[in-house]
Amino acid sequence: xxxxxxxxxxxxxxxxxxxxxxxxxxxxxxxxxxxxxxxxxxxxxxxxxxxxxxxxxxxxxxxxxxxxxxxxxxxxxxxxxxxxxxxxxxxxxxxxxxxxxxxxxxxxxxxxxxxxxxxxxxxxxxxxxxxxxxxxxxxxxxxxxxxxxxxxxxxxxxxxxxxxxxxxxxxxxxxxxxxxxxxxxxxxxxxxxx
Numbered sequence: 084x085x086x087x088x089x090x091x092x093x094x095x096x097x098x099x100x101x102x103x104x105x106x107x108x109x110x111x112x113x114x115x116x117x118x119x120x121x122x123x124x125x126x127x128x129x130x131x132x133x134x135x136x137x138x139x140x141x142x143x144x145x146x147x148x149x150x151x152x153x154x155x156x157x158x159x160x161x162x163x164x165x166x167x168x169x170x171x172x173x174x175x176x177x178x179x180x181x182x183x184x185x186x187x188x189x190x191x192x193x194x195x196x197x198x199x200x201x202x203x204x205x206x207x208x209x210x211x212x213x214x215x216x217x218x219x220x221x222x223x224x225x226x227x228x229x230x231x232x233x234x235x236x237x238x239x240x241x242x243x244x245x246x247x248x249x250x251x252x253x254x255x256x257x258x259x260x261x262x263x264x265x266x267x268x269x270x271x272x273x274x275x276x277x
Contacts, residue, residue: 093121093122093125095122096122096263097117097177097179097180098181098182099117099182100241100244101114101240102114102152102153102240103149104143104145104149106146110149110191111142111143111194111195112139112195113145115135115137115195116243117135117170117174118134119132119133119134119173127260137163137165139165140157140164141160145157171199179267180202180204181204181207182204182205182206183206183208184223189204205270209221210266210269210270223237223246227246230250232246250262251266
């Protein structure tokens with residue numbers, strides 16, 4: 084989906100978030116949440132169509148720092164696996180993926196679900212200059228707080244992805260357009276997978 088046609092048609096997009104065992108290339112996804120959303124650019128509306136949320140027992144050790152951030156333990160994840168077929172059905176026919184720090188999520192998702200990296204990936208962290216809008220940083224916590232969007236838990240994929248969808252549907256005070264329009268117009272992030 085190119086920025087030039089972002090205002091011309093409705094689109095099915097994925098809003099995605101992951102939690103992982105750590106930050107290195109050897110680390111793995113332990114929680115995945117994906118919302119299939121429909122963005123009608125003519126009406127400037129965003130509606131959630133379907134949702135997937137799953138946990139996964141990793142094959143590598145959990146970094147204690149990562150565990151302290153998301154709060155998931157080996158006991159929470161024991162025997163769990165992400166249903167790849169369900170997730171891929173959500174990806175099927177989607178025009179792109181939106182994440183807050185898309186390069187991070189894309190790197191992990193593409194290893195778990197090869198082929199998903201070929202979609203256009205959009206980044207809410209980098210596509211919008213949040214500090215120009217009075218937000219103290221680009222961190223999701225700070226952006227959501229500045230917009231009054233409350234989550235039951237931070238750094239849990241399902242809560243973060245639902246909050247991110249609410250942020251994308253929120254309207255910029257200066258343009259009265261939903262933030263999703265600005266993210267799409269900024270274009271997809273680079274295609275290299277780390």
